[in-house]
Amino acid sequence: MKKTDLLLVVIALIAAAGIWLFYSAGADHGLTAVVTVDGEVRAELPLDETDSIEIETEWGYNIVHTEDGQAFVTEADCRDQICVDHKKIEKVGETIVCLPHKMVVEIIGEGEAEMDMVVG
Amino acid sequence: MDYKKIPYYGLFAALAILMGYVEMMIPVPIPIPGVKLGLANVIIIIMMYFMDTKSAFFVSLIRVFLSGLLFAGFAGLLYSLAGAMLSFAVMALLKKTGKFSIIGVSLAGGVFHNVGQVTVAALVVENVKMAYYLPFLLVSGVVTGILIGIVAKTALGYIKR
Numbered sequence: 633m634k635k636t637d638l639l640l641v642v643i644a645l646i647a648a649a650g651i652w653l654f655y656s657a658g659a660d661h662g663l664t665a666v667v668t669v670d671g672e673v674r675a676e677l678p679l680d681e682t683d684s685i686e687i688e689t690e691w692g693y694n695i696v697h698t699e700d701g702q703a704f705v706t707e708a709d710c711r712d713q714i715c716v717d718h719k720k721i722e723k724v725g726e727t728i729v730c731l732p733h734k735m736v737v738e739i740i741g742e743g744e745a746e747m748d749m750v751v752g
Numbered sequence: 753m754d755y756k757k758i759p760y761y762g763l764f765a766a767l768a769i770l771m772g773y774v775e776m777m778i779p780v781p782i783p784i785p786g787v788k789l790g791l792a793n794v795i796i797i798i799m800m801y802f803m804d805t806k807s808a809f810f811v812s813l814i815r816v817f818l819s820g821l822l823f824a825g826f827a828g829l830l831y832s833l834a835g836a837m838l839s840f841a842v843m844a845l846l847k848k849t850g851k852f853s854i855i856g857v858s859l860a861g862g863v864f865h866n867v868g869q870v871t872v873a874a875l876v877v878e879n880v881k882m883a884y885y886l887p888f889l890l891v892s893g894v895v896t897g898i899l900i901g902i903v904a905k906t907a908l909g910y911i912k913r
Binding site: 634636637640641644645647648649651652655 | 851852853855856859860863883884886887888890891893894898
């Protein structure tokens with residue numbers, strides 16, 4: 633084996649590492665939190681941006697917030713407050729549901745959902 | 753045409769097709785599409801060094817078409833052809849510079865075979881995301897390329913006498 637052969641190995645490995653880094657860096661982006669009320673899409677918030685939006689429904693309001701790749705409900709005037717107490721969601725397929733307002737926040741992204749569902 | 757070469761074309765083409773068939777018998781332990789040994793490339797590389805680049809090119813073409821029609825079907829043929837031609841072009845170039853050993857040439861062949869296949873796959877499914885497989889295929893191309901290069905080098909030692 634010549635030294636130039638080793639150079640080829642190094643080039644190929646660097647290219648592989650570069651492409652891999654490029655994809656893994658881009659993997660978390662492109663996720664969006666989609667807010668639906670009674671099945672109707674009301675807002676789409678990119679997860680990597682800090683944003684707050686008030687969702688008005690005929691039964692009350694929810695304030696959905698996105699920050700650092702996570703989405704959560706900061707405030708709502710529903711009676712049970714389950715959506716506000718819900719943990720922050722960040723993975724494809726995760727949802728926050730506010731039953732009294734028929735509001736659903738779901739994380740949408742490329743590819744398959746990491747989990748089938750979250751219970752509990 | 754040099755008539756003395758004709759038997760060699762036949763012999764090497766048959767060997768290359770056989771190698772491709774033998775390879776199909778070997779299970780691949782890695783669940784990534786496109787990862788394979790590339791045994792047929794042993795023959796192509798031996799031919800490149802034992803005879804000349806032009807002869808090796810013809811044998812490579814014959815191999816791709818015949819094993820494509822025999823085993824893979826027409827869609828598979830497209831992938832094989834892209835991989836084989838790109839890998840051959842790069843190997844021929846590297847060999848011509850004279851700066852690389854047979855192992856380096858084989859390594860580049862392995863890597864670019866995979867690059868060619870991924871490119872065609874990305875064009876066929878019209879999805880650039882296919883490139884997600886590239887890092888794995890590059891690394892596997894390096895590993896199998898070196899192995900194939902060592903095999904070809906050893907075999908050439910016996911053939912040339």
